[in-house]
Structure formats: structure tokens, C-alpha cells
Amino acid sequence: MTDPLELPAGEYDLALFPADAADASGEPLLSAMDVAVPAGANATVVAHLKEDGSPTLTPFVNDTSAVPAGEGRVTVRHVAAAPAVDVRAGGEVIIDGLTNPNEESLTVPAGTVSADVVLAGTDTVAIGPADLSVAEGAHTIVYAWDSGAAGYDLAVQTVSGTHSAPSGVPGGSAGLADEGSSLPMVAALPVVGLAVAGAGAVRLARTRG
Structure with a gap:
């Protein structure tokens, strides 16, 4: 990035x-x-790659709108050559059935979250587990990307300033x-x-x- x-x-x-x-x-x-x-x-x-590669x-x-004090916004974007996935935190599903190229957002307490990505409706881990640092007043955007052949991976983008007025x-x-041609990257x-x-x-x- x-x-x-x-x-x-x-x-x-x-x-x-x-x-x-x-x-x-x-x-x-x-x-x-x-x-x-x-x-x-x-x-x-x-x-990125579509589901079909x-x-x-x-x-x-x-989203740069404000979040409450002590919290941060987390968005997961599915941009991998993969079917629907679930996102888990601490073993619990927090986002279910996310498909390429869609996103879902949550507001969570600031801190470190251990998360993984599994194929939807299963315990088959595609990515992780990984520790995600969520900063207070920031928008942390996680991209699930690449392909099964190349190996799925995560990329993280942070948009700061969501503790203030929307911009x-x-x-x-x-x-x-x-x-154009094949592009196995983000x-x-x-x-x-x-x-x-x-x-x-x-x-x-x-x-x-």
C-alpha cells in the first residue's frame, strides 16, 4: 500500500x-x-482477484465518522480468490458469510484482537490466527486477499481521525x-x-x- x-x-x-x-x-x-x-x-x-481468480x-x-471514546472501527474486506468466509475473534464468529468484493464493519474496544478467517460455515482456517491492533479513534481496515494457490494473506490499512468530526x-x-492479464496481488x-x-x-x- x-x-x-x-x-x-x-x-x-x-x-x-x-x-x-x-x-x-x-x-x-x-x-x-x-x-x-x-x-x-x-x-x-x-x-485484486475476483472469486473466480x-x-x-x-x-x-x-468511513471516517466518529466512534465512541475508547473504541475503534474495524472493517474486513473480502478481496481474495475465495468463496464466502466467516471472520472469528477469540473463536467466535463476528462476521459471517462475507463474499468477494464486499465488506463489513464493527466498532470494538481498542486493544489487540486475535482473529482468523475460515471458510463460511466451517472450522477450516484460510488465514490466521493473527493479532490485530485496534487503535482508539482509528478505522482499521483488514483485507483478506490473494488466492489458495499463492497462499491467502492479510493486509492492514489504518485511517486515523475517526474520533473527530467526519471528513x-x-x-x-x-x-x-x-x-488485462492475471494480477495475483493487491x-x-x-x-x-x-x-x-x-x-x-x-x-x-x-x-x-
């Missing part, structure tokens, strides 16, 4: 290239046209049309505008008109 990029509100054409593309030119791995960046939004665009780009709007638009997700674009992962180079072009 990379640092956020602040952008003027508007629509952008987004293209993802291999990291060794000298000037972010040539045929992109993935692209999405007319991606809307609303004024004041805080969002993440993720390059094909690559895609999915935008998520990060973005509460979330949700939507798919975007994709182009590229996250945390957007106070947009940003991208070190696995690739991103080109942004402002849509005119």
Missing part, C-alpha cells in the same frame, strides 16, 4: 502498470474509466470493469484522493468535459 494522494474532485481514468514500466506506458494490467472522486471523500481503490479494480469509500462519506463498495489506493501499492505503477488522467 502507498501513501494517500489528494486530488481535486472530479472523474479520473485509472490505469495500473507493472512496476518495471519505465514511464507508466504501454498496455495496462487493469484500467477503469471515469472513476468518480467526490469532494471530501476518503476512499481506497483495490486491485480474474483480476479487477474495486473502489471502497472509507468523508460513509462507505460501501462497487465493482469496476477491468481489462494494489490499494487509499484516497484522500487516491494512492497505490508498490507492486505496480499507476497512471491517473483527469477526465475533461
Whole structure:
């Protein structure tokens, strides 16, 4: 994951290239046209695999609304080439039947949570267990990503400042049309505008008109 990029509100054409593309030119791995960046939004665009293993780009709007004192917000996003999963904390299911490319959020006491991801309705562990640090007043976003062939993994993004007044638009997700070849990785674009992962180079072009 990379640092956020602040952008003027508007629509952008987004293209993802291999990291060794000298000037972010040539045929992109993935692209999405007319991606809307609303004024004041805080969002993440993720390059990932669909459940069937094909690559895609999915935008998520990060919830920056306030949480109570002593608590933090945790969001789990399913962006792995995998069927529905359950998320457990301390052995108890806290999110059930989460499918790619959807998300669910919880507000929990700040501290360390031991969690794992299992195939929905089973005890078959796909990821974890792993200790997740939840900071007070922060939004901790966990991505379940990659594939069974490559090995499932977790990526964590933190959006701070949710103890204060909202500075973005509460979330949700939507798919975007994709182009290009296999992409067994995650590229996250945390957007106070947009940003991208070190696995690739991103080109942004402002849509005119």
C-alpha cells in the first residue's frame, strides 16, 4: 500500500502498470474509466482477484465518522480468490458469510484482537490466527486477499481521525470493469484522493468535459 494522494474532485481514468514500466506506458494490467472522486471523500481503490481468480479494480469509500471514546472501527474486506468466509475473534464468529468484493464493519474496544478467517460455515482456517491492533479513534481496515494457490494473506490499512468530526462519506463498495492479464496481488489506493501499492505503477488522467 502507498501513501494517500489528494486530488481535486472530479472523474479520473485509472490505469495500473507493472512496476518495471519505465514511464507508466504501454498496455495496462487493469484500467477503469471515469472513476468518480467526490469532494471530501476518503476512499481506497483495490486491485485484486475476483472469486473466480480474474483480476479487477474495486473502489471502497472509507468511513471516517466518529466512534465512541475508547473504541475503534474495524472493517474486513473480502478481496481474495475465495468463496464466502466467516471472520472469528477469540473463536467466535463476528462476521459471517462475507463474499468477494464486499465488506463489513464493527466498532470494538481498542486493544489487540486475535482473529482468523475460515471458510463460511466451517472450522477450516484460510488465514490466521493473527493479532490485530485496534487503535482508539482509528478505522482499521483488514483485507483478506490473494488466492489458495499463492497462499491467502492479510493486509492492514489504518485511517486515523475517526474520533473527530467526519471528513468523508460513509462507505460501501462497487465493482469496476477491468481489462488485462492475471494480477495475483493487491494494489490499494487509499484516497484522500487516491494512492497505490508498490507492486505496480499507476497512471491517473483527469477526465475533461
